Amino acid sequence: MRTTPTHLMAGTLTLRPWSPEDSADLAELYRDDALRRWTSEAVHDEASAARWVTAQQQGREAGDRFSFAVEETPEETPEETPEETPEETRQEASAETRAPGTAPRLVGNVVLKYAARGSGSAEVGYWTAAHARGRGVAPRALTALADWAFTAFAHEGLTRLELLHQVDNVASCRVAEKAGFPLTGILPAAPPAFPLDGHVHVRQAPTAA
Template identity: 50%
Template sequence: MEGVEEGLRWVRDRERDWALGARFGFAVLEETPEGPDVVGHVALKGLGPGRASAEAGYWTAARARGRGVAPRALDTLSAWAFEAFRAEGLECLELLHQVDNAASCRVAEKSGYAFGRILPSAPPSYPLDGHLHLRRAAGA
């Protein structure tokens, strides 16, 4: 993000998403001697009445990669989602990434998301094929 204005707009958009129940995002923080540092973000979206699945997503700052930050954050989000939305019938979480992103495949596998299938490209937004990974709720 570039600048305070863009950052504030991003935060306001996330607050609106929470209020609407459209997307639930969490900052991933790491304690430093200077205070908390944002090293990533995890989100849950696509929930709705009669929907048994939702999409999980994440990003990590370059300085946090390779230290297990993303798998721990994604695992925490997934456990929270299944607990928080059990009554609504949430049974499965989906994680999508481009086929050439081996690091995201490793994160998915470490977080209990099994490879599901290859998704065809859809240019211009998705110029490459993708991977769909799935994590099912216990007992689903």
């Protein structure tokens, strides 16, 4: 399918489809209390992580859910020559220099939920691993996802992407704004599934802005 590329790039980030080999790492990431609080996925061990990955693959094949594992490849820090660097600074730089070929690390997930194909509107979601928060991973990944979605589904008239979150998730508000999704409305609470009001953030396609 032409709308399901293998990779999307965003600087040091690579967005790719989830694979069964990710299950162990995914289960480890879900040990984080904050991640479990803000997401609805039932991931609590490697077996449930594997089932979640399978569900993402099925959604991609069906064409209504496009989840991307977000990987980060550390940038190499060039070493400075002794003539240019004082001894203490040189030792610190050496300690921080990453070896060439450092393996990418799983840092999050972004997803395009496009159940109503041809409706002109879809929803995006994301989560970030605990070890990667505070470094702009989510805004960069969401921006790449949105740019891809508007291009890939332009022929279907996709012009609107929504990002929804609970009102007390302040961090998601910041992420949405940085990724070009301004706050546009409030969703009323719907207990028990949604005990609090929600925020609606919307990004319009460039031609529809």
